[in-house]
Amino acid sequence: MRRGTVRSVIVLVAMLGAASPVHAGGGSAVLAEAPVSATIVRMANALGGRPYRWAGAGPRVFDCSGLVAHIYAALGRQLPHSSFAQYQFGEAVSRLDLAAGDLVFFRTYRPGPSHVGVYIGGGRFVHVSYSRGVVISSIEDPYFNGRFIGARRI
16 A cells, blocks of 8 residues: 555544544534545545456455445444445435445446445545546536435444
8 A cells, every 4th residue: 555545544544533423514514524524535536546446445446345445444444345235334324414434325237236435525425437446526416416325324
């Protein structure tokens, strides 16, 4: 793992471990969410563009659930390497109550939670794109907006 990635993971562990759930709905909660979001963005930037590969779990290649498992492993939390299995973990969260660090799930190539990413606040999430690798996208993007099926707080 590259030095910058390790540093980002350490900061991510500290920030997500200390953060209480905050809502993305507005007000002061958005300010409280900013440090966690910034940390995940730094980690995404460190991993940015790493290519997609089916069953990839990092650090050089990822699939969507592999990236999520990689991030949460840095937090000392083991998640399965399957978006369908990850959808069973944690507590369900409504789209209006999303907070940085929540897992967001989408129906893409087959029914059910076939794609997963980590919400970073401001309507954005980090995930692995088949064509672009590790990227940050908007949950409001027409492709994802119509495919959103739920979120979980780990």
